Amino acid sequence: MGNPADLFAFDDEPTPPKPAAPEPALKPQAAAPAAPRSPAAPSTPVIPGSYSASSIEVLEGLEPVRKRPGMYIGGTDERALHHLFAEVLDNAMDEAVAKHAKSIWVDLDADGVLSVRDDGRGIPVDPHPKHPGKSALEVVMTVLHSGGKFSGKAYETSGGLHGVGVSVVNALSDRLDVTVWRDGFEWKQSFSRGLPQGPIEQLGASKKRGTLIRFHPDAEIFGIGAAFKPARLFRMTRSKAYLFRGVQIHWTCAEDRITDATPAQATLHFPGGLADALSERIGEIETVTPAFTGRVERQSEAGAVEWAVTWSPIGFGDADGFVSSYCNTVSTPDGGTHEAGFRAALVKGLKSYGDLTNEKRAGQITAEDVIANAGAMISVFIRNPEFQGQTKDRLSSPDGQKIVEALIRDPLDHWLTENPKQANVLLGFVIERAEDRLRRRKDKEVQRAAATRKLRLPGKLSDCSRQSANGTELFIVEGDSAGGSAKQARDRTTQAILPLRGKILNVASATADKLRANIELSDLILALGVTPGPRFDIEQLRYERIVIMTDADVDGAHIAALLITFFYRSMPEVIRQGRLFMALPPLYRLSAGPLSDYARDEAHREELMRTTFKGKKVELGRFKGLGEMMASQLKETTMDPKKRTLARVTLPESEDEIEDLVERLMGKKADARFRFIQDNAQFAVADLDV
Numbered sequence: 001m002g003n004p005a006d007l008f009a010f011d012d013e014p015t016p017p018k019p020a021a022p023e024p025a026l027k028p029q030a031a032a033p034a035a036p037r038s039p040a041a042p043s044t045p046v047i048p049g050s051y052s053a054s055s056i057e058v059l060e061g062l063e064p065v066r067k068r069p070g071m072y073i074g075g076t077d078e079r080a081l082h083h084l085f086a087e088v089l090d091n092a093m094d095e096a097v098a099k100h101a102k103s104i105w106v107d108l109d110a111d112g113v114l115s116v117r118d119d120g121r122g123i124p125v126d127p128h129p130k131h132p133g134k135s136a137l138e139v140v141m142t143v144l145h146s147g148g149k150f151s152g153k154a155y156e157t158s159g160g161l162h163g164v165g166v167s168v169v170n171a172l173s174d175r176l177d178v179t180v181w182r183d184g185f186e187w188k189q190s191f192s193r194g195l196p197q198g199p200i201e202q203l204g205a206s207k208k209r210g211t212l213i214r215f216h217p218d219a220e221i222f223g224i225g226a227a228f229k230p231a232r233l234f235r236m237t238r239s240k241a242y243l244f245r246g247v248q249i250h251w252t253c254a255e256d257r258i259t260d261a262t263p264a265q266a267t268l269h270f271p272g273g274l275a276d277a278l279s280e281r282i283g284e285i286e287t288v289t290p291a292f293t294g295r296v297e298r299q300s301e302a303g304a305v306e307w308a309v310t311w312s313p314i315g316f317g318d319a320d321g322f323v324s325s326y327c328n329t330v331s332t333p334d335g336g337t338h339e340a341g342f343r344a345a346l347v348k349g350l351k352s353y354g355d356l357t358n359e360k361r362a363g364q365i366t367a368e369d370v371i372a373n374a375g376a377m378i379s380v381f382i383r384n385p386e387f388q389g390q391t392k393d394r395l396s397s398p399d400g401q402k403i404v405e406a407l408i409r410d411p412l413d414h415w416l417t418e419n420p421k422q423a424n425v426l427l428g429f430v431i432e433r434a435e436d437r438l439r440r441r442k443d444k445e446v447q448r449a450a451a452t453r454k455l456r457l458p459g460k461l462s463d464c465s466r467q468s469a470n471g472t473e474l475f476i477v478e479g480d481s482a483g484g485s486a487k488q489a490r491d492r493t494t495q496a497i498l499p500l501r502g503k504i505l506n507v508a509s510a511t512a513d514k515l516r517a518n519i520e521l522s523d524l525i526l527a528l529g530v531t532p533g534p535r536f537d538i539e540q541l542r543y544e545r546i547v548i549m550t551d552a553d554v555d556g557a558h559i560a561a562l563l564i565t566f567f568y569r570s571m572p573e574v575i576r577q578g579r580l581f582m583a584l585p586p587l588y589r590l591s592a593g594p595l596s597d598y599a600r601d602e603a604h605r606e607e608l609m610r611t612t613f614k615g616k617k618v619e620l621g622r623f624k625g626l627g628e629m630m631a632s633q634l635k636e637t638t639m640d641p642k643k644r645t646l647a648r649v650t651l652p653e654s655e656d657e658i659e660d661l662v663e664r665l666m667g668k669k670a671d672a673r674f675r676f677i678q679d680n681a682q683f684a685v686a687d688l689d690v
Ligand SMILES: Nc1ncnc2c1ncn2[C@@H]1O[C@H](COP(=O)(O)OP(=O)(O)OP(=O)(O)O)[C@@H](O)[C@H]1O
Pocket: 087, 090, 091, 092, 095, 118, 120, 121, 122, 123, 124, 140, 146, 147, 148, 149, 159, 160, 161, 162, 163, 164, 165, 166, 167, 168, 211
C-alpha cells in the first residue's frame, strides 16, 4: 500500500531532500587517481558524429556505478544518499540475523563520516582463489556481484542477495576504510571512489571479531553540501533493532550534527519486537481493539513471520492507515508479496469468522476494507528473497505471499475466536468500512447518472429553475397548444411543463421493451429522472409532484388513464407516496355582469347556478380544451397553487381492486372510462387541496 509507512517516519522517509548544511570535505589520505574514463578513446580517426563500433563502450569495474548511480541506489538525492547507509547496515544485520553478530555500532562523526561496525565473522581477508593477488575483502569491495549470499551456505535468510551493495557504497564514496578483525589480527584497506589506495594491510594482533566500514559519500555524485541527516539515520537504525530482537545497536552521533531531538547516544534493543514498535508508533491513538501481534517460525525450513496490527477509527496522524513491511529486515516501502499475503490472511480470517458467527454482511468485505484503517507492521524472513532492484523497495518473491498467509491464518483464527467480544467489534468496524465503500460507490453512480441525465433531458421539457425536487411540480400536458398556454401560466421556478404529443402506448399490455421504445414515455422517464422497474428509486424523482393535466373530455380522460396505468405498472411507489395528481381544469365559465366563476363539470355548474348565480342571467362558455384557455385563465383555475384544486391519485386497498380498476380504466368503452375518472376525481377533490 504505497508509502504511508513513511508518514510515520519509522525508519525512512521518501520526502525530497531539504537544502543541506554545508559539508566540510573529507580529504582522502592519499591522492585519489581519477576514475578511468572513456577506455575506448579511438586511435583511428573518427568522423565527428559518426556511430560505429568505437561508439560502443564497455564499462569496467565499478565505473558503471559512478556513471549511472540511479540504477544502483535509485538516484542521487537525499533518499539515495541514505540508501548507502542502508546497504552497510543491512550487511551488519545479516551477520546478526545469521547469529554471528550480537552488536552493531553506528556512528556519525563531526566530519560527516559514517561508521558501521559489527562483531560478526568479519569479511574474509584471505586471497581469493579466482582473483590472484587480491583478498576476498578487496574483491567484495571492488567487484560487482561478488558476495557470500548466493549459495545460502554462509547466510540463511539474508537481506543481501545481489553481491552489489557494499561495492556500490565503495564506488560512491570519496573515502571508504574497511577494518576487519578476524583470525587473531586486525586488517585494514582503504578505497577512494572504488579504487584501492593500497593493498590490504595486516595490523596488530587482536582478539576482536567483526567488520567496520567508515565512509564518506562523494560530493561529485551527491552534490556539494549533501550530508547524512542524523534523524533519518537514527530512524533507520532503530527500526532494525525492532526487527530483530537478537541484536543490540549502539548509536552515537556528533552533537554539532544534530539539529533536532535525535539523541546523540542511544542503545537500541527491543525484545518486544514489532509489537513494541507498533505501540511506540501509534502512541495514545484510540484503537478499535488491542493489537493483534505474533511471531511464527517456519517448521520445515529457515524462515519466520512477525506482525503487529491494530485498527483506529480516527486514523493514524496524517493517514487513515499504514502498512510497514520488511523482508529479512530490509524495508519494503512499496510493499510486495508479503504484504499481499498479510492482507489475504486478514480478510479471509475475518470472513471465516463472519461465517462462524453467522454475520452475513462479512461476505462483502474486501482487503481494502480491512487494511484502509489498519496500522500494520509485517516482517518476514525467507530464503532467497527476490526484490525489485537494488534499493529493494518491493518484495517480489512468489512464496512471500504463501508463507505469510499460511503462517498468520492460524494465529488469527485463534485470536478471533478466543476473544469474541473484540473480534465482533473488529468485524463490525470492518463491515462498516465495507458498507461505507458500497454507499460511496452507489452515490458516485447516482451522481454520474444525474450528470448524464442532465445532458439528456428531453428537448420539449420546459424545466423549472429550482434544482432540488422540493416544492416542484411536473405538469404532463396533453398536446402542444395546451403546452404553450401552460408554459405561460406556470411559475417557472417550481413548475415544469412536459407536453405529450400523440397517443402514448397502452401500457397495460405493452412489454418493457415497447415501453422504452415509446418516445413519449421515454421522454417522460427522462424528465422524471428515474429508472422504472425493479431498480426504481424514489429519491431520484426530480419533482415533488407529478400532475397529469389533460382536457376535460373523453380523449383527455383516456390519456390520463393511460398515464396513471403507466405509473402504476412501472413505478407504483410514486402513487403510493401520494406524489401523482390530476389537474382539474374547468369545463365551463359562468359570468353575470361583474360576477364570474368556473365549473369543473355539469354538476358543479348546476350547483353554481343554484347558489352564486341564482336568479341571474348567466353567460355560459364551454372550454373545448386546455389550449383554448387564456394563459391567465389556466393559471387561475388549474395551475396556481394558491387557487387551483388537484386530485391526488390513490390506490385502492386490495390488489384485486387495483386490477379491477386498471381493467375498467383500460376498458373498451371510452365513455364509461371517462365517467369513471370524473367520478373518482370528484370523489378525491373534497379532501385534496395541494
Ligand atoms: N559486515 C559484514 N560481515 C561479514 N561479511 C560481510 C559484511 N559485509 C559484507 N560482507 C560480505 O561481503 C559480501 C558482499 O556484500 P554486498 O553488500 O556487496 O552484497 P550482498 O550483501 O551479498 O548483496 P546485496 O547486494 O543484496 O547487498 C557479502 O555477501 C558478505 O559475504
